[in-house]
Amino acid sequence: MKDAVKFGVIWVILSAILEWCVYLVRHMFYTTATIQAVDGQHAADFIFYVVTPIFAFVVLMLIFGFTQFRRRRNDKGGNSPHQFRTNRAFVGIWIGVSLVVNLFLFVHPTASAMENYWNQSVEYQKSPNLLVVDVYARQWQWMYSYPQYGIANAVNSAGNGELVLPVDRPVQFVLRSYDFNHYYDVEADVIHSFWIPAFGWKTDVIPGETRYEYAYPTELGSTAENQMFRVQCAEVCGPGHPYMYTGMKVVTASQFSAWIQKQKKLQSSS
Amino acid sequence: MSSIPQTGVDTGRPLTRRYKRMAPVLRGLLWALIGYMVVDMIVAFLDPGPTHSLFNLVSLTFAWVGGVVGWTLGIGTWESVVRPAFGYPMKWKETVGWRRYFEYSTNHKVIGIQYMVSSLGGFIIAGTAAMLMRLQLMDDRMWFFPYSKYYLVTVGIHGTIMMFSVATVFMVGGLGNYLIPMMVGSNTSAFSRLSGVSVWFVPAGILTVAFSPLLGAWTTGWRGYEPLASQDGSGIIYYYLGVFILLMSSLIVAANLVATIVFRRAPGLTWNRLPMYAWGMLAVSFLNLIWIPEIMMTFVMALLDKIVPLPMFQSTGSPLVYLQMFWLFGHPEVYIVVVPALALWMEIIPVMGRKTLFARQWGVIGLVFVMLLSGMVWAHHLFPTQQNATILPFSFFTEMISIPTGFAFMVSIGTMWKSKMRLNTPSILIMMSMFNFLIGGLTGVFLADPAVNMQLHDTFFVVGHFHYTIIGGMVFSSFAAMYYYLPKFSGRMYNEKWAQLGVYWIFLAFNATFFQFFILGLRGMNRWVPVYPAYLRAQNFEVSIFAFLLGFGFLYNIIYIIYVWRRGEKVDENPWQSKTLEWTTSSPPADISFEEIPTVTEGFYDYSDGVSTES
Amino acid sequence: MSTNIEPNFENPTERVLYPMQYELDKEEQMRLRGGLTLWLISMSIPMVLLYELRYVISGKYVAPNANWLLGLLGLVAMVIAGLLTSAAVRSAKRHNQRAILIQTGWAFWFALAAMVLVGWQVCDRTINPISHFGEMFFVCQGTGAFYILTTIIAVLALRGRVKRLAGSIKNYWGASATNAFVWYVCVFWALLYLLIYWL
Ligand code: HEM
Ligand SMILES: [Cu+2]
Numbered sequence A: 001m002k003d004a005v006k007f008g009v010i011w012v013i014l015s016a017i018l019e020w021c022v023y024l025v026r027h028m029f030y031t032t033a034t035i036q037a038v039d040g041q042h043a044a045d046f047i048f049y050v051v052t053p054i055f056a057f058v059v060l061m062l063i064f065g066f067t068q069f070r071r072r073r074n075d076k077g078g079n080s081p082h083q084f085r086t087n088r089a090f091v092g093i094w095i096g097v098s099l100v101v102n103l104f105l106f107v108h109p110t111a112s113a114m115e116n117y118w119n120q121s122v123e124y125q126k127s128p129n130l131l132v133v134d135v136y137a138r139q140w141q142w143m144y145s146y147p148q149y150g151i152a153n154a155v156n157s158a159g160n161g162e163l164v165l166p167v168d169r170p171v172q173f174v175l176r177s178y179d180f181n182h183y184y185d186v187e188a189d190v191i192h193s194f195w196i197p198a199f200g201w202k203t204d205v206i207p208g209e210t211r212y213e214y215a216y217p218t219e220l221g222s223t224a225e226n227q228m229f230r231v232q233c234a235e236v237c238g239p240g241h242p243y244m245y246t247g248m249k250v251v252t253a254s255q256f257s258a259w260i261q262k263q264k265k266l267q268s269s270s
Numbered sequence B: 001m002s003s004i005p006q007t008g009v010d011t012g013r014p015l016t017r018r019y020k021r022m023a024p025v026l027r028g029l030l031w032a033l034i035g036y037m038v039v040d041m042i043v044a045f046l047d048p049g050p051t052h053s054l055f056n057l058v059s060l061t062f063a064w065v066g067g068v069v070g071w072t073l074g075i076g077t078w079e080s081v082v083r084p085a086f087g088y089p090m091k092w093k094e095t096v097g098w099r100r101y102f103e104y105s106t107n108h109k110v111i112g113i114q115y116m117v118s119s120l121g122g123f124i125i126a127g128t129a130a131m132l133m134r135l136q137l138m139d140d141r142m143w144f145f146p147y148s149k150y151y152l153v154t155v156g157i158h159g160t161i162m163m164f165s166v167a168t169v170f171m172v173g174g175l176g177n178y179l180i181p182m183m184v185g186s187n188t189s190a191f192s193r194l195s196g197v198s199v200w201f202v203p204a205g206i207l208t209v210a211f212s213p214l215l216g217a218w219t220t221g222w223r224g225y226e227p228l229a230s231q232d233g234s235g236i237i238y239y240y241l242g243v244f245i246l247l248m249s250s251l252i253v254a255a256n257l258v259a260t261i262v263f264r265r266a267p268g269l270t271w272n273r274l275p276m277y278a279w280g281m282l283a284v285s286f287l288n289l290i291w292i293p294e295i296m297m298t299f300v301m302a303l304l305d306k307i308v309p310l311p312m313f314q315s316t317g318s319p320l321v322y323l324q325m326f327w328l329f330g331h332p333e334v335y336i337v338v339v340p341a342l343a344l345w346m347e348i349i350p351v352m353g354r355k356t357l358f359a360r361q362w363g364v365i366g367l368v369f370v371m372l373l374s375g376m377v378w379a380h381h382l383f384p385t386q387q388n389a390t391i392l393p394f395s396f397f398t399e400m401i402s403i404p405t406g407f408a409f410m411v412s413i414g415t416m417w418k419s420k421m422r423l424n425t426p427s428i429l430i431m432m433s434m435f436n437f438l439i440g441g442l443t444g445v446f447l448a449d450p451a452v453n454m455q456l457h458d459t460f461f462v463v464g465h466f467h468y469t470i471i472g473g474m475v476f477s478s479f480a481a482m483y484y485y486l487p488k489f490s491g492r493m494y495n496e497k498w499a500q501l502g503v504y505w506i507f508l509a510f511n512a513t514f515f516q517f518f519i520l521g522l523r524g525m526n527r528w529v530p531v532y533p534a535y536l537r538a539q540n541f542e543v544s545i546f547a548f549l550l551g552f553g554f555l556y557n558i559i560y561i562i563y564v565w566r567r568g569e570k571v572d573e574n575p576w577q578s579k580t581l582e583w584t585t586s587s588p589p590a591d592i593s594f595e596e597i598p599t600v601t602e603g604f605y606d607y608s609d610g611v612s613t614e615s
Numbered sequence C: 001m002s003t004n005i006e007p008n009f010e011n012p013t014e015r016v017l018y019p020m021q022y023e024l025d026k027e028e029q030m031r032l033r034g035g036l037t038l039w040l041i042s043m044s045i046p047m048v049l050l051y052e053l054r055y056v057i058s059g060k061y062v063a064p065n066a067n068w069l070l071g072l073l074g075l076v077a078m079v080i081a082g083l084l085t086s087a088a089v090r091s092a093k094r095h096n097q098r099a100i101l102i103q104t105g106w107a108f109w110f111a112l113a114a115m116v117l118v119g120w121q122v123c124d125r126t127i128n129p130i131s132h133f134g135e136m137f138f139v140c141q142g143t144g145a146f147y148i149l150t151t152i153i154a155v156l157a158l159r160g161r162v163k164r165l166a167g168s169i170k171n172y173w174g175a176s177a178t179n180a181f182v183w184y185v186c187v188f189w190a191l192l193y194l195l196i197y198w199l
């Protein structure tokens, strides 16, 4: 009993300290520039808080094994004086708690975050303000076009593909692995993954299929300032995979319209 | 005991005399070469390729079959298995002395050691590959490898050899073959001839994968996944074939272990008394028997897809089918890797703690449920690949599988509670393994959540997670097993000081390396890249330093174990006062482990003798 | 305890591992049967996969367009081979080795015919591999032919042992195992046949 009480007290204190540490480091995602990234961050934080006492429990047990329950120097050997085959209460609580924690985590944040995400995408689709960006992934480049503005293959001043998004406006990415310059070659392409680290998600681009992904950028930023703002292929797709990234920017609404005008000019000149 | 059959073999010869032939390994290599070339010529003649008259993908595939057959026959199965199977007189005897480790044998202990050594070879090759990867990652541009595809093929070789010849093999084919017959009180395994053959598939498979880049670098990583594979370097066919033969080996091991445990138990060894490690092997072997044929068939399809070629996994077919089929096997695979480790915790802790195993039945239930559930979670490897609507059920099962996995912790912890833990190298390693696997498991809870997974998938966070489970769980436990069983294998004992030095070394280096993988992943480092944004350079550089330290730490332990095995101090037969049957034999065990088959009268984990029992 | 297959305890180096040359007790037989059953169950899993494969890959119904007659002939040949090995098992019960040799000899030829009939269509390029039917056709047909090949080897091995060991044969487990395996492959191919040519 003495050991159990001692363990309990230390466990509570240790958990509290660790929870406080988690509170300090909780911004795990580093850059969260969309509502979706913030949601993911919240889910991660929540899980972090929940698993920390479990971590503390097992680690403390191991520490007890190292200190409290180790064989002393002067011990001549022999078996431990405490022998029991099982302990109903402990087993019951263990199983009960692990069931409850897991079911609970499944309801929240797992299911709730998915539902939330789903609702957001439905809401964005209805929004008259929705910006549609067609994303084409092929070995090994990203191309972006803005069908609402008649822009195909937006490029920056160096002629490389560039993704520019306005802040505070829902975006729908339409992800395909073929593009307007190429025939759809049934054999050519492979799976890519469209990842913007600062946006908190990624989705694979599957040859022959169309996938959608939604985002609502809330922070300004650009690759030049923060590399978490970049479009990176996250699924290995051949020797060019490491090079399959482009720069991107999240800009204000006025900067965005200026950029659109510039792109339009570029399109008509070429 | 019934009479021992005497048969047509000429027993008039002196016992020590060996049948004269070339050294089996050399002969195996020679025959492999001949088989390879002859078959290649024949097939290339029958089915000429468009570009080269001597080689094409089809001929190289069949040539490989010829090579493996030649190797397996040359190593000794020609006179010991094949000829007798056709009724020809057997001109073969089990060799004695060191030579027997380098040829076909039917002794489960010899086979176990052959498995362990082959697996160790794989570990060193794949570990070297890891070191080269970390070398490249010390800078953010290409500097060590000339092209990114060479980095990617190194990643693939590292992952493939580690998974299929180390993680799946060492504790099952190696420790399992050596220990299980002794644990259940039998002198042989159930199908000793078969398992004598299967062990030689391991070196064949490792070499096939290791040399595959000669045919052209492949970039798919350890999954060899379609549709990328079908347009990848031709070396990918040797990935499929090499893994195929490694899996074949594991499949035979599985059949052998199940049959041994079911049919070869000593009298009185009821299911209620079966040692925990044997339960672990049983669960793992069932997983192997179910899922290995599945992935082998998948690999055959992918191979045909490449060499015929067929359009199965391209966009007209279904590009996702291969990934689904791969992970259908792939997730059980990770449990194939850790279940032996979990079983080993429950095996060693009661011995070292001198305390009765806690809640044994829950430990067994845990192992069995892990086995059952592991077939239902595969798609969590594909969260970003799936349509979002199909994610939730897999997320559910993924979170649920942590419950039976947790039982192993419950049993271990419950046993440790109020024990008299002897803090020696094996028990310290077991506790380290529990610590590392705990981190691996808890980070898995993050990954099971789709909203979080969307960010972390395909980043170094995942790489950190699975190294924590595999190295933390399986590799640390394997080292624990090696230190624990060293006296059994060799009759010699390591020195606590030197062993603990190695153990703390790898623990610290491991955590310093791989804990940072989580941080790297969160900071935006994705997988399969030899070049990456410059802001990650400093951390990668420093991670690589720790990785090298870890590599040397592993090497130190391996060399030390080998040293003790050969030169260590002699020790009693049962230095840990363990109660399981393998410790009732002499150490090292004689060729025939049990002069007389033991009769079991009680469980092996009861330490309440001489102690008044509490509730 | 089962010690029959165990090595010579006095001289472990003198292990004698001839199949069929020692008497099997009940336990040994259990072990062999159990092992074979496990193995066959495990080897059936590819079948499950092949059945799924065609529709999973194409996502819709794909009409078969192969020559059903060749496949059927292959099936008939396999069944005849199976009947012959069953007859060989009965002969074994009567220790009639001559009959076993004759029956397995014919079984070999029929199994070979089955393999040729099944394998033929893989090589003769009548079916376009670049099609939804073709892709699964190649895989299934090839798998079928491979399984039949293994029965041929098993039948030949059995025959070789009966021929050469003759008087010293103590058990006929080899015959029953081969027979079980041949029938297993019959069923395997029958299922594949249905899948390839009719479903
Ligand atoms: C010496 C310690 C090790 C180091 C430093 C190391 C390092 C790495 C690194 C850096 C990667 C990721 C490469 C990338 O995705 O860009 C990797 C991948 C991998 N490692 Fe290790 N590793 C070690 C040991 C092991 C062991 C012992 C195993 C298993 C038994 C293992 C299994 C794998 C697997 C399966 C992959 C995935 C390969 C793929 O993406 O296809 N590693 N390792
Ligand atoms: Cu890509």
Ligand SMILES: [Cu+2]
Pocket: A192, A193, A233, A234, A235, A236, A237, A238, A240, A241, A242, A244
């Ligand atoms: Cu990529």
